[in-house]
Amino acid sequence: MAGIMEIDSKYESVIEDSKRLAKSVEAFAMEADESSELYQPILEALRGSGLSALMVPSEYGGRFSMVDPLAVCLVREILMKTSSHLDSLFALQGIGSYAISVAGSESQKEEWLPLVSKAEALAALALTEPRAGSDLKGIETSVERKGAELILRGEKSFISNAGSASFYTTLAKEEDGYSLFLVPADSDGLETSPSPEIIAPHVLGELRFNDVVLPESARLGEPGTAFRNVLATLSVFRISVAGAALGVMTGAIEEATKHCAQREQFSRPLIKHGPVATLLADSWSDLESSRYLTYQTASLATEDPAKNLDKSSLAKLTATEAACRVVDRCVQTMGRWGLIRGSKIEKYYRQARPMRVYEGASEVLRLGIANGMVKEFVDGS
Numbered sequence: 001m002a003g004i005m006e007i008d009s010k011y012e013s014v015i016e017d018s019k020r021l022a023k024s025v026e027a028f029a030m031e032a033d034e035s036s037e038l039y040q041p042i043l044e045a046l047r048g049s050g051l052s053a054l055m056v057p058s059e060y061g062g063r064f065s066m067v068d069p070l071a072v073c074l075v076r077e078i079l080m081k082t083s084s085h086l087d088s089l090f091a092l093q094g095i096g097s098y099a100i101s102v103a104g105s106e107s108q109k110e111e112w113l114p115l116v117s118k119a120e121a122l123a124a125l126a127l128t129e130p131r132a133g134s135d136l137k138g139i140e141t142s143v144e145r146k147g148a149e150l151i152l153r154g155e156k157s158f159i160s161n162a163g164s165a166s167f168y169t170t171l172a173k174e175e176d177g178y179s180l181f182l183v184p185a186d187s188d189g190l191e192t193s194p195s196p197e198i199i200a201p202h203v204l205g206e207l208r209f210n211d212v213v214l215p216e217s218a219r220l221g222e223p224g225t226a227f228r229n230v231l232a233t234l235s236v237f238r239i240s241v242a243g244a245a246l247g248v249m250t251g252a253i254e255e256a257t258k259h260c261a262q263r264e265q266f267s268r269p270l271i272k273h274g275p276v277a278t279l280l281a282d283s284w285s286d287l288e289s290s291r292y293l294t295y296q297t298a299s300l301a302t303e304d305p306a307k308n309l310d311k312s313s314l315a316k317l318t319a320t321e322a323a324c325r326v327v328d329r330c331v332q333t334m335g336r337w338g339l340i341r342g343s344k345i346e347k348y349y350r351q352a353r354p355m356r357v358y359e360g361a362s363e364v365l366r367l368g369i370a371n372g373m374v375k376e377f378v379d380g381s
């Protein structure tokens with residue numbers, strides 16, 4: 001890690017394990033990152049690393065007493081620099097299972113969390129639908145009570161890990177409210193199909209719930225508490241997207257700096273030309289300022305995730321917007337060598353882009369941030 005900031009020694013082993021894991025997949029990372037289906041050697045490597053244990057409380061096989069947002073950020077930064085496929089698999093273990101950790105019954109926790117901690121069960125969070133993205137209150141998936149059973153109907157779209165996950169933490173309307181349900185992947189009536197391929201391939205799929213019969217015990221928490229638990233998930237994991245953005249920026253800057261230090265034009269290395277130096281120095285400035293904000297915010301989120309969701313949104317906005325600027329500048333400094341399909345820099349260029357859309361599109365985050373500004377600067381609360 002090239003950063004200047006001191007990290008608490010309790011994270012040393014997490015950082016070492018992540019570096020070892022990233023190195024172990026380097027040889028096939030390019031191929032894995034072009035795959036829209038689960039790439040088995042990446043999963044095997046994740047399992048072997050033990051890092052999924054960061055995603056559940058220690059009581060159920062986890063590494064820390066609760067999921068630690070700074071630890072997750074540090075890991076994602078390192079994994080994302082090498083492989084987005086690996087980063088995504090790691091992140092989804094937490095994103096898909098966190099509602100179980102905070103709201104699940106004892107038997108749901110005992111059944112799933114130890115498996116998640118070993119990456120033996122793969123997790124997914126199913127919120128988005130064909131007609132509902134940013135506005136999740138517009139979902140149409142619903143449960144209807146029939147005697148002692150609940151019947152789940154509807155569709156989900158662009159769900160990470162769909163088709164490979166072992167269970168789907170699923171948002172559905174229930175009477176006048178919204179609830180989360182734990183839907184095992186082998187439930188009768190649950191169909192999966194691939195989503196359209198995106199510019200940076202990702203394991204993504206569509207779900208169709210054709211009258212899936214669930215017991216009452218499949219609900220996560222009380223009826224009507226879905227958004228509380230979705231917010232709890234975002235409080236811990238939104239900041240980790242900023243961590244992944246740091247990984248993309250670090251990788252792009254490394255590629256561009258190496259290139260510009262050795263390639264000469266007009267009898268001197270590119271990096272000695274003022275405009276090129278400016279592109280690279282501004283990128284470094286974007287990276288390091290994003291890094292400070294991300295680590296600082298992740299530390300605050302570690303203390304109190306819910307209280308710091310607005311700050312996590314700010315850090316996610318800052319780091320993902322910076323990542324897109326940085327990769328664009330880095331591509332520019334490399335001239336035609338920045339445009340080669342299948343090169344690392346071209347991969348980062350594509351991988352940075354979706355980060356400004358998922359886990360809160362930048363514009364939606366800005367609205368929330370602006371509301372927080374009114375509270376802070378106008379209402380004085």
Ligand SMILES: Cc1cc2nc3c(=O)[nH]c(=O)nc-3n(C[C@H](O)[C@H](O)[C@H](O)COP(=O)(O)OP(=O)(O)OC[C@H]3O[C@@H](n4cnc5c(N)ncnc54)[C@H](O)[C@@H]3O)c2cc1C
Nearest residue numbers: 125126127128133134158159160202354358359361363364
């Ligand atoms: C790689 C990837 C992985 C994903 N994984 C998952 C997953 O695992 N689970 C899941 O449930 N979903 C997942 N999604 C879906 C993702 O959560 C949605 O794409 C996201 O919520 C945005 O919704 P949308 O794409 O429908 O865009 P829309 O909601 O249609 O918004 C389009 C654009 O309009 C603007 N906009 C929308 N609302 C506002 C507003 N109120 N104010 C200002 N501007 C606004 C924003 O610029 C936004 O980008 C994934 C998406 C991608 C790309």
